[in-house]
């Protein structure tokens with residue numbers, strides 16, 4: 446997939462000065478956590494995941510510990526859900542664009558796929574009327590991401606409830622990728638899985654909490670039968686999680702007040718920079734995000750978009766997530782505003798402007 450070849454990891458972080466391609470907040474350095482690793486037995490862990498961590502998540506998200514399976518990141522959770530529910534004989538209804546795993550894994554499974562496209566002209570809003578109509582084909586799984594990657598738009602509580610109603614009416618399951626939930630700009634919605642046993646929530650410590658390097662995520666679900674299947678799938682692939690990673694995540698949540706407020710402050714500051722830029726630039730138009738750390742603006746003028754990305758990188762050492770990563774026109778780009786420093790973000794945005802100006 447092109448996203449791999451063009452990712453910052455592949456280009457090499459040293460070759461990038463202004464990295465606006467990340468979809469997470471700044472990564473924590475292990476030493477800043479001040480976590481003492483000396484006393485951890487390196488055994489196979491509990492297959493469902495560290496009990497204390499599941500207890501912690503249950504309290505945090507108002508569910509029960511037995512509703513959680515810890516996974517190596519949200520990506521593994523999404524893979525497990527997809528491969529447990531979908532097959533060649535059934536159907537998926539999924540938002541597009543989306544985090545690519547939510548589309549690519551089902552494609553490999555060769556199930557029938559219908560897409561609900563989020564359109565710039567419709568402010569990237571999730572169309573419930575369309576959902577209601579398309580769900581009449583009775584998909585095995587309806588799959589949404591909120592707050593959304595790459596657009597940053599989010600469902601409100603009524604919309605989430607209606608989506609669940611439609612899911613139940615058609616006897617489908619609903620997968621809600623909630624990886625950005627804890628970065629909602631408005632009050633975060635209840636964990637979707639807490640609202641119905643037809644709903645599966647997936648999330649992780651990667652995006653909101655700044656810990657993508659310890660591969661810890663979770664599947665939350667109230668449906669016992671589904672949980673059994675998910676656990677069996679997890680055991681086939683991973684057996685258990687890294688006990689070290691689980692303990693770091695537990696430590697982070699226990700000491701959240703030391704870490705998370707600074708993350709939120711950084712995002713609010715950077716979002717103000719982004720908003721100011723977007724209100725003043727002549728070169729981009731956008732839909733203002735409602736959560737997370739990404740937005741999906743588009744270039745206003747007809748320029749050579751391939752050359753745009755090339756010049757932006759080669760001349761200005763600046764990268765963004767190009768539209769083709771998300772199977773849309775290259776005129777769209779994902780800008781990640783949570784990862785860079787405020788200065789890097791400001792400079793990177795100015796470089797976008799300069800590059801477009803030079804190609805007009």
Ligand SMILES: Cc1ncc(COP(=O)(O)O)c(C=O)c1O
Pocket residue numbers: 468517518519520521544590594622624625648649650651652657661662
């Ligand atoms: C919406 C969404 N879901 C899941 C993931 C995967 O995250 P993780 O690092 O927890 O596997 C990503 C990563 O970009 C994402 O944007």
